[in-house]
Amino acid sequence: MATTHDLHRPENNASALWRFAPATGYDTPAQPASEKVKTGLSALWKRVWRGNSQVTVDQENSECPPLAAEILTEVLPEHHYEAAAASLKSYLNHWLHEANPDSLMQAVIGPPGSGVQEIVARWGQQVSARLLLPPDQERLFDPPSDDWQAAARDEEGVLVIPELERFYLRHSDGLDLMRQLAEWLWVSPRRVVVGCDSWAWAYLSKAVKIDAVFSTPIALESLDGDALWTWFRPRPRGRYLVRTAWNGEVVYPVQLEEGAGSANSGAEDKDPPYKGAHLFQKLAAMSRGIPDVALALWRKCLGEGKPEDIQEGRKSGAPLTPIRVLSPESLVLPSIPAGVSTREAIILHTLLLHAGLPLSILSRVVPPCIGRHRDAGRIARRRPG
Amino acid sequence: MPDLSEARDSLFRDWNDISFFWIGLTFVVAWLAVGCVRFLARWTTRRLPSRYRFYILPWVPVLRLVIIVVAVVEIVPQLIRPTASNLIAVFGAAGVAIGFAFKDYVSSLIAGLVLVYERPYRVGDWVKIGGDYGEVRAVGMRAVELVTPGDTVVTVPHNKMWDTAIHNSNGGQRDMQCVAQFFVAPMHDGDSVRRKLLDVAISSAYLHFDRPVVVVAAQLPWGTRYLIRAYPIECREQFAFIADLTIRGNAALLKIGATLVIAPPIADASES
Numbered sequence: 001m002a003t004t005h006d007l008h009r010p011e012n013n014a015s016a017l018w019r020f021a022p023a024t025g026y027d028t029p030a031q032p033a034s035e036k037v038k039t040g041l042s043a044l045w046k047r048v049w050r051g052n053s054q055v056t057v058d059q060e061n062s063e064c065p066p067l068a069a070e071i072l073t074e075v076l077p078e079h080h081y082e083a084a085a086a087s088l089k090s091y092l093n094h095w096l097h098e099a100n101p102d103s104l105m106q107a108v109i110g111p112p113g114s115g116v117q118e119i120v121a122r123w124g125q126q127v128s129a130r131l132l133l134p135p136d137q138e139r140l141f142d143p144p145s146d147d148w149q150a151a152a153r154d155e156e157g158v159l160v161i162p163e164l165e166r167f168y169l170r171h172s173d174g175l176d177l178m179r180q181l182a183e184w185l186w187v188s189p190r191r192v193v194v195g196c197d198s199w200a201w202a203y204l205s206k207a208v209k210i211d212a213v214f215s216t217p218i219a220l221e222s223l224d225g226d227a228l229w230t231w232f233r234p235r236p237r238g239r240y241l242v243r244t245a246w247n248g249e250v251v252y253p254v255q256l257e258e259g260a261g262s263a264n265s266g267a268e269d270k271d272p273p274y275k276g277a278h279l280f281q282k283l284a285a286m287s288r289g290i291p292d293v294a295l296a297l298w299r300k301c302l303g304e305g306k307p308e309d310i311q312e313g314r315k316s317g318a319p320l321t322p323i324r325v326l327s328p329e330s331l332v333l334p335s336i337p338a339g340v341s342t343r344e345a346i347i348l349h350t351l352l353l354h355a356g357l358p359l360s361i362l363s364r365v366v367p368p369c370i371g372r373h374r375d376a377g378r379i380a381r382r383r384p385g
Numbered sequence: 386m387p388d389l390s391e392a393r394d395s396l397f398r399d400w401n402d403i404s405f406f407w408i409g410l411t412f413v414v415a416w417l418a419v420g421c422v423r424f425l426a427r428w429t430t431r432r433l434p435s436r437y438r439f440y441i442l443p444w445v446p447v448l449r450l451v452i453i454v455v456a457v458v459e460i461v462p463q464l465i466r467p468t469a470s471n472l473i474a475v476f477g478a479a480g481v482a483i484g485f486a487f488k489d490y491v492s493s494l495i496a497g498l499v500l501v502y503e504r505p506y507r508v509g510d511w512v513k514i515g516g517d518y519g520e521v522r523a524v525g526m527r528a529v530e531l532v533t534p535g536d537t538v539v540t541v542p543h544n545k546m547w548d549t550a551i552h553n554s555n556g557g558q559r560d561m562q563c564v565a566q567f568f569v570a571p572m573h574d575g576d577s578v579r580r581k582l583l584d585v586a587i588s589s590a591y592l593h594f595d596r597p598v599v600v601v602a603a604q605l606p607w608g609t610r611y612l613i614r615a616y617p618i619e620c621r622e623q624f625a626f627i628a629d630l631t632i633r634g635n636a637a638l639l640k641i642g643a644t645l646v647i648a649p650p651i652a653d654a655s656e657s
Contacts, residue, residue, distance in 0.1 A: 172584045172633055172637045173584075173637075173640075174588065175588065203594070206594055342619065342622060346590045365590075367591075367625070
């Protein structure tokens with residue numbers, strides 16, 4: 001996990017945010033104990049007393065309308081894929097050029113929302129490696145012997161498989177291709193890097209012992225509150241006045257609270273201690289430190305500023321666009337309702353294991369009594385967010 | 386020889402000293418408390434994820450026992466003078482009388498007390514008692530209620546536990562081992578059949594993945610029997626799980642060219 005100490009080194013901010021480490025040490029950011037108890041009791045209360053009823057939106061949400069799309073585009077940070085790929089490059093650099101590494105196979109895994117597939121694919125492009133893309137999913141039920149692998153077998157250099165989870169289906173006929181691939185990797189003289197969703201990795205480790213082929217997988221470290229604060233800083237810096245909606249605390253830019261004057265000065269690069277640490281810790285805990293999940297939550301948290309913020313923004317010199325941050329607790333997030341049936345749980349679990357599936361494949365992977373039910377279509381067609 | 390009326394007078398309180406209102410109130414409160422415990426346990430388990438029922442429901446008989454003991458401790462001193470000799474006399478006489486009149490009933494009640502700590506079955510367990518198999522729906526003071534797969538409620542008195550084997554499939558756990566069997570003509574490739582059956586098991590949507598999956602083969606005079614031994618995510622899914630394994634297993638075996646056989650009637654009775 002990125003530490004405050006690392007974040008306070010300005011020249012190292014990007015690489016400190018996106019760091020890779022063995023997945024065995026992967027840890028999610030923890031909530032403060034008092035917050036954990038409060039959240040747990042609140043969740044239990046909602047579950048027992050409200051059952052399946054829709055959670056009402058907090059009052060403050062109705063007072064902060066959503067931000068305009070163009071402002072959101074400017075305020076939200078870029079996806080982390082390119083920066084994380086650069087970090088992966090430096091992490092794997094030694095392994096890549098070592099004459100006799102312990103293992104020629106390296107797996108990079110991550111939970112849904114970590115963007116591990118995109119990161120590995122971009123890393124592959126950065127080091128000019130051969131990318132092996134997954135076959136059509138329909139073909140996984142009856143894979144050809146090895147025609148699509150032939151090219152990969154004959155070439156030399158690094159082979160990159162960014163989406164390993166697309167090479168199998170949880171079906172009695174859907175594991176053959178993965179077994180062929182595992183057997184080939186076992187004897188291959190090439191260096192191979194795969195990206196894989198952690199749910200699929202856990203399944204494949206049990207089903208085909210894929211973990212025996214690779215050395216200890218690595219993962220992008222989870223983001224803590226400090227890291228999120230650094231990542232979410234609006235670009236261009238200093239044009240926005242971001243306050244928390246519940247107590248008006250200034251989150252960005254930091255100079256305003258310290259009376260440093262111009263919001264456009266370069267002083268912000270020094271990363272002084274910031275306000276709203278509690279907000280970012282909460283976001284980190286809620287998102288489990290997963291970048292795309294944290295970004296989606298942050299996007300939902302941002303709302304238009306209040307009229308008094310506009311006045312204050314004018315006073316500070318350069319005009320600042322006011323933004324209010326809603327409490328993450330007030331967000332209506334997707335959740336599994338109490339009393340969910342086994343049928344829905346199986347559909348959701350199947351989608352997780354495959355990082356999503358088209359309905360035509362999903363209906364063949366789950367038992368017929370489930371796959372042909374209208375719930376399968378309803379759940380499978382839902383889009384994130 | 387002691388006078389009988391004198392002994393009775395020293396045993397029981399005076400009629401006027403007994404607070405029948407208090408006894409009645411204690412009885413009603415205890416009855417309501419038992420009802421509340423049962424209602425709250427069921428209400429809570431309906432609202433929480435189903436796995437919590439294995440932690441909540443087993444407390445119902447324990448709490449009921451505590452409530453009954455408290456009620457008895459409260460009521461008995463209202464009726465008799467609570468000296469050691471009086472208590473021995475009352476419980477001794479009651480024991481003899483009840484022993485003759487309600488032997489089986491009392492035997493079931495005592496068995497109900499024993500099972501609170503021996504726990505041969507708990508609510509949510511899948512048990513076979515005598516010839517009855519089903520999920521334990523409720524554990525009363527005298528009897529246990531089973532719901533069979535055919536949705537029939539069977540009430541089995543607790544005193545069966547003295548002389549009948551109780552088969553508990555899950556013992557308070559969420560999962561239980563299930564078995565699906567397949568019969569294949571002897572001339573076949575055993576490795577490919579075994580691997581395919583393993584794939585059938587590990588690709589089942591009902592499989593509890595943290596538990597082992599085993600495929601066992603045994604040679605019978607008329608064919609080879611394969612058993613998949615695996616665990617479903619929930620005991621309640623056992624029938625769906627076995628059906629899923631059986632249907633997909635047979636289809637997968639046919640696809641790889643294995644010949645399925647059925648056991649001869651006599652062999653079926655002796656071998657399966």
